[in-house]
Amino acid sequence: MTDPTPVTPELLHELVLLASRSPSPHNTQPWSPRVVDGGIEVAIVPSRTLPAGDPTFRDVIMSLGAWIESVSIGAAEVGYAIDVEVLPALSQLDSLPVRGPADADRPVFRVTLTPTSPDAASAAGAAQLPDAAFAPGTFSSDDVRERRVYRGALVGRPDVFSNLDSLQLPPWLSVRSLDDRAMRQLSTLGIAFTASRATIANELLHWLRLDPRHPRYGLDGMTDEMLVMPRPLARIAAPFTRTARLRDPVVALAGPVARFLEGLGRDAPLPTGVPDEPGAPTHHVLVANSRAAGIDDILSITEAMDSRIGVTEPHALEAGRVLQRLWLHAHRQGVAISPHSELIDSPAAHGALRKRLGLSRSDVALSVFSAGVAQARQVPRSPRLTDSSTQ
Ligand SMILES: Cc1cc2nc3c(=O)[nH]c(=O)nc-3n(C[C@H](O)[C@H](O)[C@H](O)COP(=O)(O)O)c2cc1C
Known part of the structure; x- marks a missing residue:
């Protein structure tokens, strides 16, 4: 068995771009992802939270969950499974300021990728998320890009x-x-x-x-x-x-x-x-x-x-x-x-x-x-x- 090719920063950036299509309350996009060695760390942007409307951070955290799911879908398309390490800062949001930029030193979770198929390396090398056929219950990156909320009839x-x-x-x-x-x-x-x-x-x-x-x-x-x-x-x-x-x-x-x-x-x-x-x-x-x-x-x-x-x-x-x-x-x-x-x-x-x-x-x-x-x-x-x- 050959060693899997390391996950490239290009692939991780591609996944971050895909996940930016995730839903968030008022379309605040409260995530601040940073590509680090072999993975992605995500911190919360205080000025993109809703201290009055979402004081418990319920919707912010749910949107971060949606973000993770989007990464997971994109990664699966190129043959990777994701591991999510939840970090202590996720449970200490009360100390988050009400405004200002994200603190990159206080990420709330880290995502890493593990290959699930021998094709993973070659697909990842292309750093593009291709269209693919999927079993029921699984989704494609196109679904992530095309999904949208509709507030009319x-x-x-x-x-x-x-x-x-x-x-x-x-x-x-x-x-x-x-x-x-x-x-x-x-x-x-x-x-x-x-x-x-x-x-x-x-x-x-x-x-x-x-x-x-x-x-x-x-x-x-x-x-x-x-x-x-x-x-x-x-x-x-x-x-x-x-x-x-x-x-x-x-x-x-x-x-x-x-x-x-x-x-x-x-x-x-x-x-x-x-x-x-x-x-x-x-x-x-x-x-x-x-x-x-x-x-x-x-x-x-x-x-x-x-x-x-x-x-x-x-x-x-x-x-x-x-x-x-x-x-x-x-x-x-x-x-x-x-x-x-x-x-x-x-x-x-x-x-x-x-x-x-x-x-x-x-x-x-x-x-x-x-x-x-x-x-x-x-x-x-x-x-x-x-x-x-x-x-
Ligand atoms: C946890 C959560 C709660 C939301 N709550 C509302 C809501 O109460 N009313 C609403 O109109 N949209 C709500 N949205 C939808 C967002 O406004 C929407 O995702 C965002 O504007 C981006 O639009 P899109 O999902 O069509 O890409 C919510 C989204 C999330 C993730």
Whole structure:
């Protein structure tokens, strides 16, 4: 047997570029990867976290998990498996500053590659990720590049999430379904929560790019096109997202109105026994069971409680990998995803969601998303910081 050819920096850079297409909250792209000897170390960029909207780092960590899954998919195409070493800094995010650049000396995980086939070396030498045929349940780098979120009208395809066997979810993760009526009501409640908290609303507005003249329009954040906003409305709204003088009074005015609506919504019972309309999007909740995850000894319970997510950070990272697989699974079948984190972020919506799903104390809802066929000729592509590099 010949020694495997070492993994080249070119291949690692290629994988980093591919993984930059991973989803992240508000398209913040909170990862800062660094190619090191034989592997990739990733640190978190403090200024790309969401201290108001994601104080527990749940969504940041899940997006890092999606990033890892993207690397894994690209690496598998050229015959490598990945090893992920979770580093202590992942469980010490409370000490992360709220702004500023990544600290390369505090990576949160390290990825290394091990060859799985004799062809690995030659494929890696080309440093290109070729198209390949894959078994069901596995994905290609094209899937990673082409997957996208769609926030417009979706027509549900209930079959897509009815059998997830091929995705090999770990036993402590499950995907529950939520009915359309409950989803709509809880989403409204969640949006009212976001709008009524000035810090969360301001943070969201900071990541909106509603006009192509925004200096970061092609780099990060959410554009008018991604939000499926009519252009005239986007152009009127754009200055309010950028100038504090305009933004602050609007946020201040929206607060009490949203708080009033939130009060109304909190007291409204969820309708029961109403079947979904034909064609309604389907809605799904990724749930972790902390007991099944083995978080039942005193030490790990303490870790899970310290993490504030409800599961330990390494578990949240793993859940992010699964989330990416779920979204790619949908993409493979022509179905787009529309995430709705507001159902978890708003305590009132979260409580009602838990009740609706009959979650137990050891269950933790990590992600809520809708799925369906996008009713659009073209689903807009979200920008990335790496877009100037060839992809
Ligand atoms: C953990 C996580 C939570 C997210 N939550 C939301 C959400 O609540 N609402 C939303 O519209 N998009 C949400 N997104 C989607 C991102 O906004 C989206 O991935 C990003 O804008 C990039 O777009 P793309 O996925 O189409 O490439 C979430 C993504 C991740 C990874």
